[in-house]
Amino acid sequence: MIANVLVGLVAVIHLYIVYLEMVLWDTPRGHMAFKLTPEFASVSKVLAANQGLYNGFLAAGLIWGLYLGEAGFQFKVFFLLCVAVAGLYGAATVGRKILFIQTVSAAVALIVLWLGW
Numbered sequence: 001m002i003a004n005v006l007v008g009l010v011a012v013i014h015l016y017i018v019y020l021e022m023v024l025w026d027t028p029r030g031h032m033a034f035k036l037t038p039e040f041a042s043v044s045k046v047l048a049a050n051q052g053l054y055n056g057f058l059a060a061g062l063i064w065g066l067y068l069g070e071a072g073f074q075f076k077v078f079f080l081l082c083v084a085v086a087g088l089y090g091a092a093t094v095g096r097k098i099l100f101i102q103t104v105s106a107a108v109a110l111i112v113l114w115l116g117w
Contacts, residue, residue: 061078
C-alpha cells in the first residue's frame with residue numbers, strides 16, 4: 001500500500017514535469033522552475049517539449065504498473081529504475097536538484113516496493 005502511494009507520487013511528480021516542460025517552459029513559471037532566461041526558453045521550447053514527452057512516458061509506465069496491481073510489480077520496478085537513472089544523468093549534467101526530485105523519490109519508492117510495504 002505504501003509502495004503504491006510512493007509510486008503514484010513519483011508518477012505525479014513526472015506529470016507535473018511534463019506540464020512544466022511542455023506547457024510552461026516559455027512562461028515566467030517555467031523560467032523560474034528551470035532557471036531559464038526568456039531568450040533561452042524561447043529557442044529551446046521544442047526540445048523541452050520533447051523532453052517533457054519522455055517524462056510523460058515514465059509517468060505512464062508507473063501508472064500502468066499501478067493499474068495492473070500485483071501483476072504490475074515488474075513495470076513499477078522497471079520504470080522506477082528508469083526514473084532513477086534519468087535523475088542521476090540529469091543531476092550530473094544539469095543540476096543536483098534533479099537528484100533529489102527524481103532519483104531520491106524513485107529510490108525510496110523502489111526500496112519500499114521491494115520490501116513489500
